[in-house]
Amino acid sequence: MTRPRTRIQLRNSETILEAALEVFSQHGFRGATLDQIADVAGLSKPNLLYYFASKEAIHVALLSELLVTWLDPLRAMNADGDPVTELIGYVQRKLELSRDYPRESRLFANEILQGAPRIREAIQGDLHNLVREKSAILRSWMDQGRIARVHPVHLIFSIWALTQHYADFDVQVRAVLGPDEPDPFPEAGQFLETLFTRLLAPR
Amino acid sequence: MTRPRTRIQLRNSETILEAALEVFSQHGFRGATLDQIADVAGLSKPNLLYYFASKEAIHVALLSELLVTWLDPLRAMNADGDPVTELIGYVQRKLELSRDYPRESRLFANEILQGAPRIREAIQGDLHNLVREKSAILRSWMDQGRIARVHPVHLIFSIWALTQHYADFDVQVRAVLGPDEPDPFPEAGQFLETLFTRLLAPR
DNA sequence: TGATTGTTTGACCAGATGGTCAGTTTAGGT
DNA sequence: ACCTAAACTGACCATCTGGTCAAACAATCA
Numbered sequence: 001m002t003r004p005r006t007r008i009q010l011r012n013s014e015t016i017l018e019a020a021l022e023v024f025s026q027h028g029f030r031g032a033t034l035d036q037i038a039d040v041a042g043l044s045k046p047n048l049l050y051y052f053a054s055k056e057a058i059h060v061a062l063l064s065e066l067l068v069t070w071l072d073p074l075r076a077m078n079a080d081g082d083p084v085t086e087l088i089g090y091v092q093r094k095l096e097l098s099r100d101y102p103r104e105s106r107l108f109a110n111e112i113l114q115g116a117p118r119i120r121e122a123i124q125g126d127l128h129n130l131v132r133e134k135s136a137i138l139r140s141w142m143d144q145g146r147i148a149r150v151h152p153v154h155l156i157f158s159i160w161a162l163t164q165h166y167a168d169f170d171v172q173v174r175a176v177l178g179p180d181e182p183d184p185f186p187e188a189g190q191f192l193e194t195l196f197t198r199l200l201a202p203r
Numbered sequence: 204m205t206r207p208r209t210r211i212q213l214r215n216s217e218t219i220l221e222a223a224l225e226v227f228s229q230h231g232f233r234g235a236t237l238d239q240i241a242d243v244a245g246l247s248k249p250n251l252l253y254y255f256a257s258k259e260a261i262h263v264a265l266l267s268e269l270l271v272t273w274l275d276p277l278r279a280m281n282a283d284g285d286p287v288t289e290l291i292g293y294v295q296r297k298l299e300l301s302r303d304y305p306r307e308s309r310l311f312a313n314e315i316l317q318g319a320p321r322i323r324e325a326i327q328g329d330l331h332n333l334v335r336e337k338s339a340i341l342r343s344w345m346d347q348g349r350i351a352r353v354h355p356v357h358l359i360f361s362i363w364a365l366t367q368h369y370a371d372f373d374v375q376v377r378a379v380l381g382p383d384e385p386d387p388f389p390e391a392g393q394f395l396e397t398l399f400t401r402l403l404a405p406r
Numbered sequence: 407t408g409a410t411t412g413t414t415t416g417a418c419c420a421g422a423t424g425g426t427c428a429g430t431t432t433a434g435g436t
Numbered sequence: 437a438c439c440t441a442a443a444c445t446g447a448c449c450a451t452c453t454g455g456t457c458a459a460a461c462a463a464t465c466a
Contacts, residue, residue, distance in 0.1 A: 008413070008463090027317065030234030034454060046456080047414055055454065106316055109371070113309055113316070114230065116374045123378045131379050148401075153380060154387075154394040158365055161372075165364035168312070171319045175326045176334050177356060184357075191357040198351075198401050211433080211443070237424060249426080250444055258424065 013051055015041045017065070020058045025103035028110045029059055056118075063111060063119050066104050071127065073097065074156075077134055083141040084200055091159055091192050098167035099185045105167035131156055147200040155199075162192055216254055218244050220268070223261045228306035231313045232262055259321075266314060266322050269307050274330065276300065277359075280337055286344040287403055294362050294395050301370035302388045308370035334359055350403040358402075365395055 019041035023032040034055055038045045052058045073093040077086050098105055116123055135152035142149045166173060166188050173184050181187075222244035226235040237258055241248040255261045276296040280289050301308055319326055338355035345352045369376060369391050376387050384390075 006412075006463095012413090028231050028233060028313075030231060031317070033452080035452090044415055045454085046416085049455065050413070109312070109316055110231075112372050112375050113312055114234070116378075120374070120378070123375055127375075128379055128381065150397055151390055151394050154391060157368060157376060157379075157391075158394070158398065161364045161368035162361055165360060169315050169364075171323070172315050172326055172330075173360060175319075175323070176331055176360075178331065187354055188357060188360075191354050191361070194353055195361065195398075195402050198404075199398050201401075209433090209442075215443090236422080238422090247445060248424085249446085252425065253443070 009051070012043065012047075016043065016048055016051055016058065017062060021062055021103050021107060024059060024062065025106040025110070029055075029114070060118055062107060064122075066108060067119065067122055067126070070097070070104065070108065071130060074130060074134060077137065079137045079140070083146045084197065087147070087159075087200060088193055088196055091163065091196055092189060094159060094163040095166065095185065095189055095192060098163050098165075102167035102170060105164050109164065109168045145202055148203055150199065159196075162195070212254070215246065215250075219246065219251055219254055219261065220265055224265055224306050224310060227262060227265065228309040228313070232258075232317070263321055265310060267325070269311060270322065270325055270329070273300070273307065273311065274333060277333060277337060280340065282340045282343070286349045287400065290350070290362075290403060291396055291399055294366060294399055295392060297362060297366040298369065298388065298392055298395060301366050301368075305370035305373060308367050312367065312371045348405055351406055353402065362399075365398070 016037070020032070020037050022040055023036045026032075027036075032055075034045050034048060037058070038048050041048065048058075052061065073090055076093070077090050081089075111117075111119060131153060135156065138147070138152035138155060141147045142152070166184060174181075177184055219240065223235070223240050225243055226239045229235075230239075235258075237248050237251060240261070241251050244251065251261075255264065276293055279296070280293050314320075314322060334356060338359065341350070341355035341358060344350045345355070369387060377384075380387055
């Protein structure tokens with residue numbers, strides 16, 4: 001509840017959130033147990049609850065922390081830059097997130113799949129507004145003929161879908177590619193660059 | 204375990220699977236309870252377990268049933284047809300599945316997210332082989348210069364990601380689009396047709 | 407050193423949950 | 437109408453799980 005004050009509080013809160021991310025992202029909210037989290041964190045269950053009021057409090061803490069960093073790449077999309085460069089850059093940054101922070105991606109996916117009970121308002125508020133803002137930029141680029149005209153919001157959806165797929169469906173991706181292809185990300189990056197370059201090329 | 208024999212067995216198995224799909228797709232395996240499923244099915248819990256040996260047995264029955272119908276659209280992709288038509292057709296059929304059977308899509312997504320513990324071998328076996336087979340077709344189309352050259356497996360991934368997104372992330376899609384746009388699917392279909400047409404146009 | 411505050415834990419609890427079972431009710435064939 | 441097998445149920449159980457609490461322990465500072 002209250003913010004960390006002492007060194008120990010800071011360290012243990014961190015440890016707990018890290019362990020909780022591991023467990024929640026693997027089993028979902030309902031599938032994760034406090035005992036598992038405590039075990040991974042190397043702390044006792046009552047000690048966990050000394051730092052967080054409840055299981056849900058841990059989950060909420062993770063999600064709100066996540067939402068900020070998750071949307072940063074989109075925020076970084078600059079109206080003054082070169083449109084195609086900006087968009088491809090966004091795609092690549094999002095793909096890097098999928099590669100480097102797959103647990104966060106799965107945590108988010110789990111939450112949305114269940115109907116986003118804990119972050120619905122954030123999605124209808126902050127996210128909705130951010131997308132409105134950025135699609136206005138996209139629309140102006142289209143008006144200027146600097147990128148091809150497509151539905152800007154569905155364009156953003158397509159970026160999310162295509163990049164997150166590599167984190168959320170990692171098991172499937174690797175199983176389908178087979179054991180010969182240990183790291184799908186380089187080729188994914190190339191494929192997505194091709195895809196969005198062709199989609200957006202002004203015509 | 205054993206296949207349904209009598210009329211009652213057939214009807215009740217059906218009812219249970221329908222209820223289980225509803226509950227599992229909404230709450231995940233761990234989040235769903237037998238009591239919930241029994242309630243939705245309008246049967247008592249012991250009666251549920253008269254038809255299925257365990258909670259897991261219900262889940263497995265659903266998943267194996269699902270896998271067949273889920274891959275049918277890909278199976279239907281015909282080597283003798285017109286490449287772009289075949290691919291766009293596949294995309295549209297997959298999008299229709301997302302629109303008409305979102306619960307099945309979410310059930311599948313849930314399973315993959317958790318690491319596919321119950322269908323791993325099916326994915327490494329049947330799915331892997333089907334994708335190999337179909338990417339050979341894609342490759343031959345590319346060799347003939349009838350569609351642009353891209354990584355065939357990532358092309359298939361992109362179709363899955365883009366279409367399933369509209370079922371699995373439905374809440375997000377609707378929240379971001381806002382209440383003015385009640386049905387995202389028509390515009391999604393148009394967007395995806397544009398996307399794949401431009402991506403695949405021979406050059 | 408002692409007092410105070412912050413940290414940790416074993417033991418415990420109430421409710422939920424998957425599953426069992428003995429026994430009752432119903433359906434279908436004769 | 438009767439019999440048999442199928443269908444169904446209330447009561448029950450063991451286990452799991454989120455959470456509590458009083459008491460023990462550690463750190464910090466006067």
